[in-house]
Amino acid sequence: MADKDIPDTLTEILLGLRLDGVEYGRCVTREPWAVAFPSKPEATFHFIAQGNCWMRTQTTDWMPLNAGDALLLPRSTFHVMASSPEVPSVDIDTLARKVLSENLYLVNGVSHSGSCTTASEAAEAAAAAADAEPSHILFTGAMRFNLDPLHPLLAMMPDVMRARDLPQSDPAVLSMLEAMEREVTLNRIGACGILARLADVLAASIIRAWVECACSDATGWIAAVRCPQIGRVLAAVHRQPEREWSVAELADVMGASRSSFIEKFSNTVGETPAKYVARVKMFQARHWIAREGMRVAVVANRLGYDSEASFSRAFKRIIGHPPSEARVG
Numbered sequence: 001m002a003d004k005d006i007p008d009t010l011t012e013i014l015l016g017l018r019l020d021g022v023e024y025g026r027c028v029t030r031e032p033w034a035v036a037f038p039s040k041p042e043a044t045f046h047f048i049a050q051g052n053c054w055m056r057t058q059t060t061d062w063m064p065l066n067a068g069d070a071l072l073l074p075r076s077t078f079h080v081m082a083s084s085p086e087v088p089s090v091d092i093d094t095l096a097r098k099v100l101s102e103n104l105y106l107v108n109g110v111s112h113s114g115s116c117t118t119a120s121e122a123a124e125a126a127a128a129a130a131d132a133e134p135s136h137i138l139f140t141g142a143m144r145f146n147l148d149p150l151h152p153l154l155a156m157m158p159d160v161m162r163a164r165d166l167p168q169s170d171p172a173v174l175s176m177l178e179a180m181e182r183e184v185t186l187n188r189i190g191a192c193g194i195l196a197r198l199a200d201v202l203a204a205s206i207i208r209a210w211v212e213c214a215c216s217d218a219t220g221w222i223a224a225v226r227c228p229q230i231g232r233v234l235a236a237v238h239r240q241p242e243r244e245w246s247v248a249e250l251a252d253v254m255g256a257s258r259s260s261f262i263e264k265f266s267n268t269v270g271e272t273p274a275k276y277v278a279r280v281k282m283f284q285a286r287h288w289i290a291r292e293g294m295r296v297a298v299v300a301n302r303l304g305y306d307s308e309a310s311f312s313r314a315f316k317r318i319i320g321h322p323p324s325e326a327r328v329g
Helices: 003-014 119-130 172-185 191-213 220-226 228-239 247-254 258-269 273-292 296-302 308-319
Strands: 019-029 034-037 043-050 053-057 063-065 070-073 079-082 097-101 104-108 136-145 161-163
Touching: 019 172, 043 172, 043 191, 070 191, 136 191, 161 191, 172 191, 220 228, 220 258, 228 247, 228 258, 228 273, 247 258, 247 273, 258 273, 273 296, 273 308, 296 308
Parallel strands: 019 104
Antiparallel strands: 019 136, 034 079, 043 070, 043 136, 053 063, 053 079, 070 161, 097 104
16 A cells, blocks of 8 residues: 555544543653553543653553654553653652643652652652753643544554654644643633644544554554555444445445455454444444433434344443443433
């Protein structure tokens, strides 16, 4: 697949990804420091604005990061950011933070030992750091995609997506970050909505840069995205999750015979087309029920089921619990 084809396929995939929540933080630190970020339901992004640092997760070893690098953790698994792997980490929630607006915060300084144990110690460290030139500046965001974290499209993504030297590949990134900070600092009307849209674009920029650079990864999500035929199929399914897709129709979208389509899709995505479509439908159903408050009967009808009972059986088989338990509140 030629590089020029990637943006078109990626655009189709990203059409279904939107953010409906965002928290934005600016972390100004002096080395040595190490901060642990706990697992949470939202996606997380980090942009290294100044200073080289390191990151590890529970399943990966330390990864060196350079100024200009950006990370997206679609499922926000536990991870540690540090000036050096040898520094003991502290939980991000134990550090003093200054709330600048409803969804913007400033973490200013980490204790020299890297182990603030009380709020007063953290505050003293922050005050000391304020008087010194920071060694590192990180921008961090917590974002909630409009898809379930276990939705097949997000589940296919790796735990960590790294885009190297993002400002060089996408010069607009720095302007976006400056605009995000300016919106909340000035506390203007509509800042939250504008922030969400900027973060939406920033996340898409990270994904695009990662796809364009991750040429050695030939499996999973990137393989599906970089394959124009499979990309068209995924885009079609996610645009119309309520449609009763047949194998023949999906093979038509790909422009292949049924047998070659099934083989290529299964090898690239990791499961059969029928299983993938069924999972997309049920995770979309959970979104409609939990986030939009739709009645189960309405969802069953929208997805083309003959009865609420048959839909409920399919939902429980795939999700693991009945549709009634998906409702929030």
